[in-house]
Amino acid sequence: MPVIAVLTSAGGMAAALVLSERFKDSLFIFMVGLSTFGALFAWLMTLLTHLAFRRFHARNARPYLRLGPPGPWASLVGFAGVLAVLISTWWVPGFRITLLAGIPWLGSLTLGYWIWARVKRRSSEASD
Numbered sequence: 766m767p768v769i770a771v772l773t774s775a776g777g778m779a780a781a782l783v784l785s786e787r788f789k790d791s792l793f794i795f796m797v798g799l800s801t802f803g804a805l806f807a808w809l810m811t812l813l814t815h816l817a818f819r820r821f822h823a824r825n826a827r828p829y830l831r832l833g834p835p836g837p838w839a840s841l842v843g844f845a846g847v848l849a850v851l852i853s854t855w856w857v858p859g860f861r862i863t864l865l866a867g868i869p870w871l872g873s874l875t876l877g878y879w880i881w882a883r884v885k886r887r888s889s890e891a892s893d
Contacts, residue, residue, distance in 0.1 A: 781796075794859050794860075794862060795862050795866055798854070798860055798861075798862035798863040798865075798866055798867065799862075799863070799866045799867060799870060801854065801860070801863045801867075802851070802863045802864070802866065802867025802868075802870070802871075803867070805847055805850060805851045805863075806851075806867070806871065808843075808847045809844060809847055809848065809851070812840045812843050812844040812847065813844065815840045816837055816840050816841070816844075819837055819840070820837075851863070851864070852864075
C-alpha cells in the first residue's frame with residue numbers, strides 16, 4: 766500500500782475540510798482556479814515537450830510516426846492559444862485567482878522538488 770500517498774491525500778482532505786469552514790465564500794473558486802492553472806500548465810508543458818521531441822528527431826535524423834501536420838507550427842499555435850487562455854484569466858471576473866494562486870503554487874512545488882532532489886543527491890553521495 767502506498768502509505769505516503771494515502772497519508773498525503775488524507776492530509777489534503779483534512780486541510781480542505783478546515784479551509785472550507787474558514788473560507789466558505791471563496792475556497793471553491795480558489796480550488797477551481799488552481800485546478801484550471803494546473804490543467805493549462807500541463808498542456809503548455811506537453812506542447813513544449815512535443816516541440817523538443819520534434820527538434821531531437823530532426824537533429825538526429827530519426828524517423829517517427831507523423832500523425833499531424835509537418836513542422837512545429839501546430840504545436841506553436843497550440844502553445845500560443847493555451848498561453849493566451851491562461852493569461853486571459855486575469856481579466857475574467859472571479860478567475861484572476863488562477864494566476865494569483867497558480868504561480869505561487871508552481872513556485873512552491875518547484876522549490877520543494879529542488880530541496881527534495883538536493884537531499885536525495887546528498888544522501889546518495891554520502892552512501893557511496
